[in-house]
Amino acid sequence: MDQTRTFQFCGLTFNVGNMISGLIVAAIVLGFVYFCSRKIQMKPTGKQNLLEYMIDFTNGIVKSTMPSGATKDYGLWAFTLFFFILVSNQLGLFLHIEVGGIVYVKSPTADPIVAMSFALMSMLIAQFSSVQKLGYKGHFETYLQPIPYLLPINLMEEFTNFLTLGIRVYGNIFAGELLAGLIAKMAFSHGIATLAISAPLEMAWMAFSVFIGCIQAYVFVTLSCVYVSQKLSIEE
């Protein structure tokens, strides 16, 4: 793990690097949608087409996993989540700022805390949807389905869902950044010879990481939707 700069506030620990990275990601996402959504017309032009395609894409994820009619309720969440995770996954590949050994800008999702935060958010939304649909009593009774002594198994499943959801994206992105960093270190270790070998290797790995980042963002959102729809489609 790289060194990080942290500070205490209200008894909570905050990581400066993560905060800066998160803000940058949010700014990129917001700036992009702001840029694309100017002058919206009935006959869409280039920018608007792009934005509408993206909205259709995330709506498609929601439609394919959730019961019908959920696009209206979960579309915005899926859209924002997908693009936040996507940009988070790519950010560290293009922008890795270290000052005096302390990382200030990298992929937020390469940090387990951030990845697990998003996983926790998705699980909480799933729980919330279930409570909204069945009420508290009905919701907690689902853990006793199909037979009561499966309660620990159900709780375990809930927990492992959360764990795998977060760790999957974290592991992929963290490994990608780690290897990219290692190749970079190798490039500057023995002068021109290693540089010549490392440069194409690094490029190939970067391209692969971009691909992985996109796939992981898609998988994360799809699984989040699946967990929510599992809760939504429980029959009384």
Added chain:
Amino acid sequence: MLVVGEAFNIGDALFYAVLFIILMWLVKIVAWKPVTKMMQDRSDKIANDIDTAEKSRTEALELAKQRKEALVNSQAEANEIISKAQQTGDKRRESIINDANLDAKTIKENAEKDIAQQKRDALASTKDDVADLSIEIASKIIQKNLDANDQKTLIDSYIKGLDSHESN
């Protein structure tokens, strides 16, 4: 190195949760709402356009059908008008001929009546002339003035005899 619990700062998690919620809200205001509304409007418009196209197509078909019917009807009407005209013409002709026939008949009858009347008149005047003449002749022959009136009756009866003789 990869221990999650070791560096799990609740602060970061909270920060990201808040950041994400704020971002979601901003995206909703900036892009999501207007774009989805526009997409909805567009799909509505397309649906409407399809409906209207369908409607206008059926209307056009309806109109064409009506036109055809009207054409057929007008032809039938024209035929009817022509046949009516022919019928009235025929009627008129017949009535005119009938009238003419009647007129000719009455004229002929009148003429016959006139002729008969004239014949009767001519006969009557001849009767008188003959009576006078015979009286004159008789008086000339007998040399004696007869009472003309007495004689007249005699001659009338005689001429009546003539008449009936003639008609038989």
